[in-house]
Amino acid sequence: MAGRDKPQIACDDERIAKAPSASLLAQHTVERYALSTPLRRELEEIYKRYGFEVAKLYDPEGVIVFTLKTGYFDNADIVPLSEEAQTEKAFNDFSAAGFACTVRNYLTAKQTEHELFKGFFSVSSILDRLGRDYSQFTSSIVRPFADDAKYTYINAPYSVNGKKGELSPAEEVVSRLGANKPMLFLIEAAAGFGKTCTAYEIVHLLIRNADYLPLFSELSRNRKAPIFRYVLLDEIDRKFPTLSSRLVQTEMVKGRVLTILDGFDELLRKADDTDEFDKQEPMLETIGQFLTGSAKIVLTTRRTVLFEGDAFHTWAANHADNFELVRIRIGEPSISDWLPEDRLSAINATTLNIKNGLSNPVLLSYLRCIPKDKFDAVVQSPQDLVERYFSFLLEREQVRQDLKMSVDTQKSILALIAGDMISRGYTSEQRDYIVELVLRSCLQELEASLTLYPAAERPDREFLANKIASHALLDRSNKEESKIGFINEFVLGYFVSSNILRQPDWLNDDLRFLEPAVTSYGPRTREDKTALLDRIRTSLEFASISYRIDFTAKLSxxxxxxxxxxxxxxxxxxxxxxxxxxxxxxxxxxxxxxxxxxxxxxxxxxxxxxxxxxxxxxxxxxxxxxxxxxxxxxxxxxLREAIQASAVEPAQQKDHPQLLERHVLEKFWPIGREKLMHKHRPISGICTASGDYKPNEIFEAVVRLKKSGLLLQPNNTSFVELNFDRLPEIRQILGRP
Known part of the structure; x- marks a missing residue:
């Protein structure tokens, strides 16, 4: 953070000495007065936070002057302490001393703080820039399908801490920003199911409300150190280059700067190549350190083993008193929400497996936006939906860039780029690298394309390689043109799967490639899915059990x-x-x-x-x-009817229910520990079979303890917590002094 220290506030003595009030202004210590009002004290605190110093208090006039030196310029804020304050003398004195003076209106401390925030953070200009970024992003999604296609954010089904959501994922976040407490929003979705769109939609909603300023970053594009603290500080430097990081962090704590980090799983991967919780917990602990005051942090991520199981739930429960965790899971989109009635009816009349084959936002956007003649062609041969999707985009690319390159040749080059991503373990890279990769590895394809140009208009290989680097399927972000990645994970998965199927002994357990490949095969035939599954079975043995079940079920x-x-x-x-x-x-x-x-x-x-x-x-x-x-x-x-037909449990001793309840409470205060270990515990961890205790018995004991009030239900339905008001009874049940 070199060069980002608080600005120097020293005055130029010689220049001030020439002013009428130089004897007062040249003092290096602030003159203090007996008069001390709450407003004055609050204003001093606020202005000091923004780098100002108290220069002079005009007691009779009811005015206080704050000065700030920014580079070559000296600035003075003339601030009235009441509606009757007289600002002329202060303005004349400091103007004569060479200060650029601004006379402020009389405002409350809260209003003053808001005005300083808007001015220093250039809120209007930043929101304008974010608005342009949003327009470019949304345009990049629909533009490939039709020139007049309109983007609409489609609300997918989602859950909030296990309960069905009623708004939209983006509105769910924005509706909670006014809470006077720190909150961590974890937005999870499968590859290609709307994480980045939701992040942008949050930004879009905040643009309408200048009370909050988004600090938005796509982490897959940050190539800095894979440590959350350094990534966040780097983003602060890049987004607010003229402000000290301490000031930005202060506004984060106050809740005015909302941190939105898209693709948190990318950061986890860079931090460590494993998904073991004890390796990743320090990253989460660092995030927790930023969650104080009214801070709000939004992380979007694909589902990862880090956020599953007892270890993460226990970590979240242990920090429940420090900040609130809001876990939003986005599900598959509803097809009826995406397609107009006429197109939905036409699809339903085909042999296309609409239930499994079309529950993907990428294909739904395609079917929603393409011209009617193209849609009618899809309906005529629904089994070719995916190939028609890519042929449509690649043919449009020939026109958009005047690219004389066949569809098959474009596919071949893009598949090679995907193969390089897999082998080198990246999902985005510098534009120059991609150009060099195409020039080095696709010489035959480039030469064949060059022959299709008239001799008088024939470009060179570098020209064609740069067109590929600007391909509509690769230009994922308009914000950083130096970085190249596939436009979405469905497209990435299509070209990853083509690499997988070409290699009988393919072995790679990187979920950044496995999950998109599986997702892209949702609309395929059963034979196609089986072929892909056979290629990745060995790799799945190294994945978490949840992913292994999920991928196998989707393909078989x-x-x-x-x-x-x-x-x-x-x-x-x-x-x-x-x-x-x-x-x-x-x-x-x-x-x-x-x-x-x-x-x-x-x-x-x-x-x-x-x-x-x-x-x-x-x-x-x-x-x-x-x-x-x-x-x-x-x-x-x-299921209940079938379960009832199974063997009946043997009779238990009379004190069995009490022993079960004690077993549950020991999950919070284990035997041999002098102090209480946990206030919250995940129900899944409590109800794991243990010795003579069956899961259903343990669960029923949890229910009884909740009914008796010894256990409480926090915001998250997956947890229970101890009722500390009943601690004497809990001690008695556990036999603790």
């Missing part, structure tokens, strides 16, 4: 490998067969099942905790062991 429609002694969280499974291979001692937490088949004869000691069941789910067979359905919602009759 089943969980076709055994599950044992583990737990999955946050899955959204549609039309999936569970139990084709054994599932034993396994727990599903906060998962959603739609139209799934549960083969119970292959399940033993399986727990469904806080899961949702919708549509036409069916249960087949019965289980020889217990299946636990805890805290569920939706239509669960199909």
């Amino acid at each position: 429609g089943a969980v076709d490998f055994p599950l044992s002694s583990d737990e999955a969280e946050g899955l959204d499974l549609d039309d999936v067969n569970l139990g084709s291979l054994p599932i034993t001692d396994f727990q599903f937490n906060d998962c959603t099942f739609r139209n799934c088949q549960f083969t119970l004869s292959s399940m033993a000691n399986v727990t469904f905790l806080n899961c949702k069941f919708y549509g036409s789910n069916v249960a087949v067979g019965t289980s020889d062991s217990k299946i636990y359905l805890l805290g569920e919602s939706g239509d669960t009759a199909f």
